[in-house]
Amino acid sequence: MVPPDITSWLEVLGEPLVLMIAGVSVGIMFGIAAQQSQFCLRSASIAFWRGRFDVTLSVWLLTFFTALFGVQLLVASGTLETGAVRQLTTPGTLSGAVIGGLMFGAGMILARGCASRLLVLSATGNLRALVTGLVLTIVAQAALRGVLSPARIEASSWWLIDADARGVLLAIPIWASITLALMGLGIAIAMAAWCRLSPYRSAMACCVGLAVVAGWGVTAWIGRYAFDIVSVKSISFTGPSADTLMALVQTPTLPLTFDTGLVPGVFAGAMIAAVCSRQFKLQEFDGDISLVRYLTGAVLMGFGGMLAGGCAVGAGVTGGSVLAATAWVSLLAMWLAAGVTDAILDRPSASPVSEHETSAAAPVR
Numbered sequence: 209m210v211p212p213d214i215t216s217w218l219e220v221l222g223e224p225l226v227l228m229i230a231g232v233s234v235g236i237m238f239g240i241a242a243q244q245s246q247f248c249l250r251s252a253s254i255a256f257w258r259g260r261f262d263v264t265l266s267v268w269l270l271t272f273f274t275a276l277f278g279v280q281l282l283v284a285s286g287t288l289e290t291g292a293v294r295q296l297t298t299p300g301t302l303s304g305a306v307i308g309g310l311m312f313g314a315g316m317i318l319a320r321g322c323a324s325r326l327l328v329l330s331a332t333g334n335l336r337a338l339v340t341g342l343v344l345t346i347v348a349q350a351a352l353r354g355v356l357s358p359a360r361i362e363a364s365s366w367w368l369i370d371a372d373a374r375g376v377l378l379a380i381p382i383w384a385s386i387t388l389a390l391m392g393l394g395i396a397i398a399m400a401a402w403c404r405l406s407p408y409r410s411a412m413a414c415c416v417g418l419a420v421v422a423g424w425g426v427t428a429w430i431g432r433y434a435f436d437i438v439s440v441k442s443i444s445f446t447g448p449s450a451d452t453l454m455a456l457v458q459t460p461t462l463p464l465t466f467d468t469g470l471v472p473g474v475f476a477g478a479m480i481a482a483v484c485s486r487q488f489k490l491q492e493f494d495g496d497i498s499l500v501r502y503l504t505g506a507v508l509m510g511f512g513g514m515l516a517g518g519c520a521v522g523a524g525v526t527g528g529s530v531l532a533a534t535a536w537v538s539l540l541a542m543w544l545a546a547g548v549t550d551a552i553l554d555r556p557s558a559s560p561v562s563e564h565e566t567s568a569a570a571p572v573r
Contacts, residue, residue, distance in 0.1 A: 215433060223434045224464035230426045231466040235473020236480070238419035238443055239328060243481040245412035247271055248325045249520040250316040250546065254554075257547035263405045267413040269396035272525055274417025277389035279424055279529035284382045288428045288530075290375070292440040295532035300374040300517070303367035304360075305534040308516025309523070309541025311508045316542070317549040319344075319505025322520040323445040323513060327471070331478035333490040340506045341449070347510025349450035360515050369534075377531035385531065419443060420526050427466055441466060442529075444522025446513030516541070 217226055241247070245267050252268035255261065282288035290296050316322040319340050321329060326344065329337035350356040380388075400410045423442030431438035448467035455462050462468050482488040513519045516538040518527055524542060527535025 218430070218434060222464075223430065223436055223438065227427070227430060227438065227466045228464040228469035230430065231469025232473035232476075233469075234419055234423045234426065234443065234466075235470040235475075236477035237422065238324075238416060239331065239474040239477025239479075240481040241412045241415035241419060241477075242324060242328045242474070243332065243478040243487075244485070245271075245409050245416055247413060247416045249322045249524060249542065250320065250325065253313070253543050253546035254317070254550050256543070257550060261399060261403070263400070263403045263409070266396060266400040266403050266405050267409065269392070270400060270410060270413035271417040272528070273389055273392035273396050274414045275420040275525050275529040276417075277386065277393050278418060278421030280382065280386045280389055282421065282425055282428070283530075284386060288424050288440070290378060290530065292428065292431060293530050293532075294439065294441070295517070295527050295530060295535060296375040296378065297371050298374070299371055300369050300532075300534040301364040301367060302369055302534065302537060304364040304515045304517060305523075305537040306367075306541050307363055308512040308514070309538035310545040311512025312516055312519065312538075313512075313542035313545030314549040315505040315508030315510075315512055316520065317505070317546050317553065318501050319509060320502070323449070323509055324474075324519065324521045327445060327449070327474055328478040331475045332482040333488050335490065335492050336502065340502045342453075343503055343506035344446070344510040344513075345449045345453045347507050348446045348514050349454055351511045351514040352447065352450055356511060360511065363515055374533050375531070376533050377536070380531070417525070420521075420529055423466075423470075423526070424530070439466075442526045443470065444526055445471070445519045446510065446522060447518075450514075 221229075246264070247267055248264065249268060251264035255265045279288065283290060312322075316325075319326065321337060321340075323341070323344060326337045326341040330341055347356070351360045397410075400413075405413075420442050424440070427438060427440045427442065431440050444467075449471050451465075452462075452468050452471045455468060479488065509519070513522070516523050517534060518524070518538065520539075520542060523535045524539040528539055
């Protein structure tokens with residue numbers, strides 16, 4: 209039985225506003241935790257391929273396995289029904305997952321940060337990240353509904369799979385997926401201790417994963433008791449950022465959806481965290497930074513993210529946590545492309561921590 213005061217929220221506020229409030233709340237949680245933990249797939253992948261099992265890799269593993277463990281618990285409890293998850297009930301594209309994942313992985317090395325990291329860094333005053341993120345968003349919109357959409361549709365059609373194939377990992381017994389996730393989380397915790405990752409930063413990394421869990425849980429809850437059909441989803445950035453930007457420039461009022469609440473929420477949460485920890489600082493491009501490299505990376509991520517069905521978080525963590533096969537393929541492609549691109553373009557002796565991260569790093573506590 210749902211408490212009367214909760215059901216009254218849907219009746220009084222309306223489902224769209226409740227969804228937007230949920231998006232803002234989940235976004236603030238993600239933004240604070242991501243800024244303080246320095247969560248970044250780009251840094252984690254570089255550390256992995258260079259054989260440096262350091263704090264950046266530990267942070268990513270803590271986030272991923274926390275999300276996987278938490279979401280599988282939601283499935284086991286019946287809170288999240290896999291039949292309501294679009295990534296598991298609709299046809300998918302393996303060609304899109306592979307090609308898009310490769311493009312995104314290469315792009316995040318060039319841009320020195322994935323889509324979520326750029327959004328978080330933008331809120332800390334990093335104007336380089338802001339410009340790169342805006343270009344990424346515009347390209348994503350062009351790939352979704354604009355001039356680049358025919359190319360995206362064509363590439364997606366090369367290797368289609370049905371919903372059964374996309375949800376093939378659901379054949380794994382729920383107890384087994386929970387056990388595997390718990391084992392992975394245990395390894396991540398052990399690695400964090402070995403790397404001397406601070407308890408505070410470890411907790412923040414887990415909170416990033418919990419924000420993904422919260423997104424799935426709250427949209428599933430709203431969908432269960434709403435009168436209209438509600439899309440059950442969680443955190444992603446390429447599509448939602450594109451929709452939010454277009455809504456801001458094309459409509460007088462912002463549509464009330466989970467996605468349009470999520471992006472401003474992440475930005476606000478990251479800014480709050482940066483200001484409170486005295487890490488907010490305006491930063492611009494300088495002579496040592498290649499604008500061409502950043503913008504090329506943004507274009508690759510914008511198109512690749514829409515082709516792959518999500519960014520490093522949307523496909524890699526959010527989609528991976530519900531065991532969507534295409535999400536796991538995309539994530540693998542991102543890791544592979546990141547390793548190859550780093551090996552070709554950047555000196556092996558360079559630090560895996562980007563200048564973005566050193567400019568807005570959270571204190572080790």
